[in-house]
Amino acid sequence: MTVNPLYDSLFDLHAGKETPFLILDSGKVISHRAFLAMAARFAGHLTKLGLSPGDRVAAQVHKSPDALALYAACVQAGLVFLPLNPAYTHGELGYFLENSGAALLVCDGAEAAALRPLAERMNTQLATLNADGSGSLSDGASVCPDTFATVARQGGDLAALLYTSGTTGRSKGAMLTQDNLISNARTLVDHWRFEANDVLLHALPIFHTHGLFVATNVTLMAGGAMIFLPRLDIDRLIDLMPRATVLMGVPTFYTRLLDDPRFTRDLAGHMRLFISGSAPLLADTHRQFETRTGHRILERYGMTETNMNTSNPYDGERRAGTVGFPLPGVTLKVTDPDSGEQLPQGEIGQIEVRGPNVFKGYWEMPDKTAAELRADGFFITGDLGRIDADGYVHIVGRNKDLIISGGYNIYPKEIEMLLDEQPGVLESAVIGVPHPDLGETVLGLIVPAPGASPDLDAIMAAAQVDLARFKHPRKLLIVDALPRNTMGKVQKNLLRDQLSETFTTP
Ligand code: MCA
Ligand code: AMP
Secondary structure: OOOOOHHHHHEEEOOOOOOEEEOOOOEEEEEEHHHHHHHHHHHHHHHOOOOOOOOEEEEEOOHHHHHHHHHHHHHHOOOEEOOOOOOOOHHHHHHHHHHOOOEEEEEOOHHHHHHHHHHHHHOOEEEOOOOOOOOOOHHHHHHOOOOOOOOOOOOOEEEEEEEEOOOOOOOOOEEEEEHHHHHHHHHHHHOOOOOOOEEEEEOOOOOOOOHHHHHHHHHHHHEEEEEEOOOHHHHHHHHHHOOOOEEEOHHHHHHHHHHHOOOOOHOOOOOOEEEEOOOOHHHHHHHHHHHHHOOOOOOEEEOOOOOEEEEOOOOOOOOOOOOOOEOOEEEEEEOOOOOOOOOOOOOEEEEEEEEEOOOEEEEEOHHHHHHHOOOOEEEEEEEEEOOOOOOOEEEEEEEOOOOOEEEEEEOHHHHHHHHHOOOOOOOOOEHHHHHHHEEEEEEEEEOOOOOOOHHHHHHHHHHHOOOOOOOOOEEEEEOOOOOOOOOOOOOHHHHHHHOOOOOOOO
């Protein structure tokens, strides 16, 4: 009898298998059985800490097999996994703890002393897990048994809470249910033909949907293996590619590979599949990749709130500059942003999606949920697109003020609020401009207060204290005024056009 649908579909089938699951750069191999024993020990310890089903477990830890086992442990113990980018500052972390009411924060040992007062203030327990697997969590788990009585859950219960930044500058916790994750993993295993003999080259972070659910859940469900690298390192990717069958990455993975002469048709020839997502893959990159390797990258489109929505076909034409077709079970429509009415085929509008993949809403933010998730189940993605005559979905822009840098989402509002507070600043605008490596990067424009000469170095230093590194403006510029439309709204498109070559010309 199914007691915990997600645990049963991802893990249970392979629990006894000695087949490889994680292949580490050190050469160490962790089998499916050993991984689940590790997860069971963590689950035992989490229960001993007094956590009960539905409690949130925040994990701000480095990528490691143990960090992945913590995810599996949360599923098995009925806890809600809340992964966080280690780049977040303590200030940013405080917001996530407070908003989620996390019962436990797992952090790196090096951060524990500094974070203890924050955790105490939030009434959150603290445990440590270091990149090498040591720490108080592993110490506690080491005396727990290799098996754990899986906690019963239902498909509609929460499995994970993933924060996504908001246009107002405050992050929102997307509530993902067991069914959301299971249905998407099932669809992708089938659509991308994942099998037990697949070996995925995994160099993505595991605190986002892409590296955690798309890559990991799909491999787990198929019973395959992952070459598990701590981060993107092109040398390691090239060295290890001969042992892999599939690579998943953001477009920066592919542009960096193409920049390397060692990445040849011979090296890539045996690979079964290259998948790209999280940010637009330039049609030019798609073509260059095909010329170099003979492979067509399979581009797909997803969101934290929806998991994967569309994918180019496995067998049919993988069309450059498109994100393919809606996945089975997903309904996608293009609507008029003002009226919400569906537009005729071929017209550009906002993309809305509905299906078993679509989340349950934002954690304790009913107004924001109501604004983006319609009563009939359609989620308003904030992306602008069109469907061509052959049914391929094209993403042509965004109806939301969002920058995607190397696959990380950055909401300008959060940075503008900080810049506006700095001495000598009247107002600011933060825009994304093209960047050869990251796709887009952050440019901050500052309008000085009358008679003031803002100190750009001091402003940059202030941003560095409060914001995660990937959100830091790569450059700040002084401008006299910001262009506004008749409604008084800053015309960021004009700024982007004027400044689009800031990082692309030498
Ligand atoms: C690192 N840095 C960044 C980024 N990453 N700055 C801006 N944008 C970034 N994405 C900082 C580093 O801290 C470093 O700071 C400096 O920039 C240069 O770092 P570099 O060595 O080039 O970075 P890297 O370690 O090579 O990382 C680049 C990366 C990485 C490989 C593109 O960011 C990455 O793995 N991105 C994937 C993100 C992802 O998985 N997104 C999925 C979310 P300093 O100068 O101080 O040293 S979206 C999602 O899940 C949806 C559902 C979907 O559709 O998939
Ligand atoms: P996130 O909120 O981090 O889940 O990011 C989701 C956003 O990433 C989407 O709303 C899109 O704007 C963008 N995105 C994801 N995949 C693609 C893609 N293949 N092409 C263009 N944009 C994408």
